Amino acid sequence: MLKFISLGSSSSGNCYYLGTNNAQILIDAGVSVRTLKTSLKEKGIMLTDIDAVFITHDHADHIKAVGHLANDFSLPIYATEEVLLGINKNYCVTSKLTPESMHFIHKSQTIEIADMRITAFSVPHDSSDCVGFRVETDSEIFLLITDIGHATEIIQEEVSQAHFIVLESNHDVDMLMMGPYPAHLKGRIRSGRGHISNTDSARLIAEYASPALKRVWLCHLSEENNHPELARKTHETVLREYGLIAGVDFKLEVLRRKQPSEMYYLEA
Numbered sequence: 001m002l003k004f005i006s007l008g009s010s011s012s013g014n015c016y017y018l019g020t021n022n023a024q025i026l027i028d029a030g031v032s033v034r035t036l037k038t039s040l041k042e043k044g045i046m047l048t049d050i051d052a053v054f055i056t057h058d059h060a061d062h063i064k065a066v067g068h069l070a071n072d073f074s075l076p077i078y079a080t081e082e083v084l085l086g087i088n089k090n091y092c093v094t095s096k097l098t099p100e101s102m103h104f105i106h107k108s109q110t111i112e113i114a115d116m117r118i119t120a121f122s123v124p125h126d127s128s129d130c131v132g133f134r135v136e137t138d139s140e141i142f143l144l145i146t147d148i149g150h151a152t153e154i155i156q157e158e159v160s161q162a163h164f165i166v167l168e169s170n171h172d173v174d175m176l177m178m179g180p181y182p183a184h185l186k187g188r189i190r191s192g193r194g195h196i197s198n199t200d201s202a203r204l205i206a207e208y209a210s211p212a213l214k215r216v217w218l219c220h221l222s223e224e225n226n227h228p229e230l231a232r233k234t235h236e237t238v239l240r241e242y243g244l245i246a247g248v249d250f251k252l253e254v255l256r257r258k259q260p261s262e263m264y265y266l267e268a
Helices: 033-043 065-072 081-089 153-157 172-177 183-190 198-208 228-241
Strands: 002-010 014-020 025-026 052-054 076-077 102-104 112-113 118-121 131-136 141-145 164-168 215-219 251-254 262-264
Touching: 002 033, 002 164, 014 033, 033 065, 033 164, 052 065, 052 228, 076 081, 102 198, 118 153, 131 153, 141 153, 141 198, 153 198, 164 198, 198 228, 215 228, 228 251
Parallel strands: 025 052, 052 076, 076 102, 141 164, 164 215, 215 251
Antiparallel strands: 002 014, 002 262, 014 025, 112 118, 118 131, 131 141
């Protein structure tokens, strides 16, 4: 069984907890240490119980607390070399990583922590580098795919194998294009290395998910260019076009942007 908590899922800060009876990790560290400690303690988890932190990429909303986790709590930080070097160049990271805390990973390399296996895979985003993570136990396959400009063949293949998926559903295209963002920012978001829209996120699930899929959580919703109910309804509409019904074929939820989720207990 795998345990999952979203501790923040927005441009204000992203962080996710995954655990088994023998291993506990965080993916991304974009919320404050104080928030992390409080949110985890409410679920009966101490920050000192965490075995490792895995980082998807080096944008501020994913790494703000990573230096403090490494230096104040002696947590090892796992990321690609480009991401780890980018972290120490980022102005928002006030406590820089030391060589002792930095653990380089390679895409397709599997890191084993007790009974948990964590594998990074490439995703397209305009950071120093960016990965998604597949987390496996003996019976569950969990994916975290956030900050992606489009669905590559690698992502499609990962989705086709998963039981549980946290997937970006960043914006509604009409809201984005009619909204106040300057043209260059709209172009960046809509580029192949920006963020994925509700419709494209839904099509990824509809076209590539397997019958073994149990649950999907939509993450990293834009505050200015999306709304939780709009993201949900867009997914439901697209899924119906493919003969899939959210809540019947698999569960579909939208993660809250700034509040922790419940603790999910996941069994395939």
